[in-house]
Amino acid sequence: MTLTRMEILGYRGFRERGSLDFAFPNGEPGSGLTLLTGPNNAGKSSILECLRARQGSAPVSFTAGTRNPDIESVEIKYIINDKEEMIRSITKGSSETLSDGVDPNFPIFVLPSRRAFNPYFGKSEWSRDQYQKNTGLPAQRSSVLSGFEYRLFSTIKNPTDFNKLLSEALGFEPTWTIDQSDQGQYFLKFFNGQKSHSSDGMGEGIVSIFSIIDSLFDSGPGSVVAIDEPELSLHPSLQKRISSILTRFASDRQIIVSTHSPYFVDLRALVRGAQLARVTTTNSGSQIYQLTDASKDSVSRLSAGNLYNPHVFGLDARELFFQEDRIILTEGQEDVLLYPRVAEQLGIQMAGNFFGWGVGGANNVRHLCLILRDLGFKKVAGLLDGDKADVAKILKNEFPDFFFDCIPAKDIRTKAARKPTEEVFGLLDPQMSLREEFFGPMRDMLLRLSQHMIA
Numbered sequence: 283m284t285l286t287r288m289e290i291l292g293y294r295g296f297r298e299r300g301s302l303d304f305a306f307p308n309g310e311p312g313s314g315l316t317l318l319t320g321p322n323n324a325g326k327s328s329i330l331e332c333l334r335a336r337q338g339s340a341p342v343s344f345t346a347g348t349r350n351p352d353i354e355s356v357e358i359k360y361i362i363n364d365k366e367e368m369i370r371s372i373t374k375g376s377s378e379t380l381s382d383g384v385d386p387n388f389p390i391f392v393l394p395s396r397r398a399f400n401p402y403f404g405k406s407e408w409s410r411d412q413y414q415k416n417t418g419l420p421a422q423r424s425s426v427l428s429g430f431e432y433r434l435f436s437t438i439k440n441p442t443d444f445n446k447l448l449s450e451a452l453g454f455e456p457t458w459t460i461d462q463s464d465q466g467q468y469f470l471k472f473f474n475g476q477k478s479h480s481s482d483g484m485g486e487g488i489v490s491i492f493s494i495i496d497s498l499f500d501s502g503p504g505s506v507v508a509i510d511e512p513e514l515s516l517h518p519s520l521q522k523r524i525s526s527i528l529t530r531f532a533s534d535r536q537i538i539v540s541t542h543s544p545y546f547v548d549l550r551a552l553v554r555g556a557q558l559a560r561v562t563t564t565n566s567g568s569q570i571y572q573l574t575d576a577s578k579d580s581v582s583r584l585s586a587g588n589l590y591n592p593h594v595f596g597l598d599a600r601e602l603f604f605q606e607d608r609i610i611l612t613e614g615q616e617d618v619l620l621y622p623r624v625a626e627q628l629g630i631q632m633a634g635n636f637f638g639w640g641v642g643g644a645n646n647v648r649h650l651c652l653i654l655r656d657l658g659f660k661k662v663a664g665l666l667d668g669d670k671a672d673v674a675k676i677l678k679n680e681f682p683d684f685f686f687d688c689i690p691a692k693d694i695r696t697k698a699a700r701k702p703t704e705e706v707f708g709l710l711d712p713q714m715s716l717r718e719e720f721f722g723p724m725r726d727m728l729l730r731l732s733q734h735m736i737a
Contacts, residue, residue, distance in 0.1 A: 283388045285506055285536055287361040292353035292371070293344070294328040297567030302329060305557040307534050312551025315532040318540040319547075319603045320561035325568030326540040327395065329561065330508050331419055332358045333538070334392040335369055336384055338418020342369060343377040345421045350567065362388060389414045391501065395510035395540075397493045399427045401481035402467035408432040410500050433496050434460055434470060444499045451491050451523050486515040494524060503534040513543035521545040532556070544600035549585040552578050560603065560657040571658030580649035584642070594646070599638030602653075608634040608735045609654060611647050611664040615639035620694045621665065624709060627716045630728045633735040634663060644670045651681045661735050668692050685734040690723040 284306045291299040307314030318326045335342045335358055344356045355374045360367040368382040391414060408416065408429060417429050437444050438460055449455045457473040461480075470481040472488060481489075490512075497507050512528070513521045525546045528537050532551065539546055552558060552573070559572040573581070585595040602609065610632070612618055618636045625632045641650050647664045654662050663685040666674050674686045689709055697706035709720050716724065 283363050283385075283504060285360065285362050285388075285390070286364075287359075288329075288332065289359040290329065290332050290357075292350045292356040293332055293358065294348055294350060295323075295325045295563060295568035296328065297350050297352050298569070300325075300329075300568060300570040302559055302570050303557060303572060304536060304538065305532070305555055306536060307532060308555055309533055310554040311533045312529040312548050313533060313555035314536045315529060315548065315551050315556040316536070316538045317547060317556065317558045317603075318538070318561055319542070319558065321563070321604075321606050322542075324561040324563045325570075326561045327423075327510055328568065329570075330392055330394070330510050330538070330540055333390050333506075333508050334394075334419045336360065336367075336390055337392060337414050339415040340418055341381065342379055342419050343421065344371060344379060345377050347422070349377075352567075360384075388506075390506040390508060391497055392508045393493060393497045393510065394423070394427065395514060396423070396425050397427050397430075397490045397514070398425065398486065399430045399481070399489070399493075402463070402469050403431040405435060405468055406432040407435040409436055427493060430493055430496065431468075431470070437496070437499075444495060447499045447527065448491065448495045451495060451520065451527060452488075453519070453523065487517065487520065490515050491520065491524075498527070498531055501531070501535060506536040506538070507531075508538035508540075510540045511542065512539060513541060513546065518545060542604060544597055544604065547600045547603055549581055549595060549600075553582040553585075558603065558657075562606075562658055569658060571656060573653065573656050577649075577652045577656040580652045584646060584649055594638065594640070594642040596638065602637055602650075603657070605635055605659075607659055608661040609659060609663070610634040610636050610731075611650050611662070612636060612640045613644050613647075613665075613667060613670075614642070617665065617694055620710065620714070623714065624694070624716055624724060625728055628721065628725050628728065630725065630732070632728065633732040634661070644673045647673070647677060647686075648680070651677065651684060655681060655684075663687075663731050663734060665689065665731075667694070685731060687727050687730065689727065690720055691717075 285304050287303050289299055289301045290296045305314050305316045318329060320326055349356055355371040357370040367384045369379055372378045372380050413429055413433055459471050460468055461471045462468050472479045472484055494509060494512055497509060501507055512524055521543055522545050529548050529551055531537055559570050562569050618639055622632060641647055644666055664677060666688045668688050668691045671688050674688050677686045691709045693706045693708040695710045696708040696712055709716060711717055
């Protein structure tokens with residue numbers, strides 16, 4: 283069974299109907315990965331909560347705080363194997379709900395971002411199925427992970443698969459067990475060399491790793507696992523290992539991840555079928571924007587590997603998926619360094635954030651614009667060399683809401699050549715000072731850019 287689509291109306295920030303198409307696995311690593319990016323408080327966690335609304339044996343209730351005040355009614359639609367399921371408010375203004383067609387045999391495992399758990403706990407033993415049935419959507423977002431400790435009692439009886447995956451995530455083979463205090467309370471004990479830590483003394487990162495591995499290790503092919511912000515409290519090296527694990531599991535499972543970390547954006551997975559959606563907040567509430575096949579093709583072209591520009595879609599560039607708006611595209615890496623220098627000499631503060639280290643050539647600007655338009659960016663500018671007027675004209679026609687302009691020189695800096703006739707006369711002289719004849723044109727251009735960005 284495959285979850286293909288979800289629609290949300292009236293839940294938290296979703297004043298208007300939002301829809302999300304999910305990736306489904308085709309056997310290739312990462313093909314079943316769905317990534318949610320976007321700023322804080324945009325609605326990413328709300329999307330995962332709507333998935334969690336299917337979880338649990340008791341009917342879900344949408345409290346006053348979870349219903350959008352402008353709607354006062356919630357409707358969540360799921361498309362699973364072309365079959366429609368629905369959870370909706372029974373009446374406007376009521377917390378109670380009706381479910382139509384929800385299949386209990388197709389559970390979705392949702393791991394919230396708040397993954398701390400009570401360090402001392404009682405004894406119970408829950409299987410994966412029992413855990414999902416007992417942890418539906420709570421009335422309020424909890425600061426602790428309820429019931430996770432009961433999974434540990436089940437896991438410790440046969441920890442081989444769990445420990446193997448845990449070792450891969452941590453980078454070393456861990457030793458852990460469950461112990462009991464003299465007062466009768468149980469606690470998790472984690473060994474680090476000759477020393478041990480109880481649940482109360484474990485770092486938040488280790489606790490988070492335990493719960494992430496718990497969500498994955500006994501999932502089967504065809505499972506759906508959603509994890510909210512897996513990067514929390516994790517060192518970048520741990521983030522990269524967790525990302526690699528998720529990509530591998532997404533070859534035959536649907537893995538849904540909400541993240542603020544570029545380490546979890548796997549460009550190769552996008553080419554293989556993964557989905558990426560950006561969630562933002564506008565005057566209309568939470569909005570979901572998603573990469574189309576055309577823009578994923580652009581990602582493929584830009585990330586295919588360029589011997590001379592290997593950083594075009596490197597880690598810095600992947601921050602693009604997490605920017606709020608106001609993106610400046612330039613042709614090359616030196617432009618990223620020298621445009622601010624030009625602005626400084628003119629006494630102008632540039633409004634916007636540069637994309638990575640340039641797009642790797644004027645012809646790549648279009649690919650970035652396709653990606654940005656799909657993801658809902660509104661304030662985008664492309665600054666081109668003076669001999670690219672024909673490219674700028676094409677871009678203006680295809681992306682009329684974006685800003686494009688050419689500098690009044692062939693290049694931003696002067697480039698020497700073996701023959702005087704081959705010298706490139708740039709905006710900046712060999713001492714990196716803006717040539718006097720370009721002061722006026724460049725001031726006008728940068729002011730137009732700022733007007734576009736702040737309008």
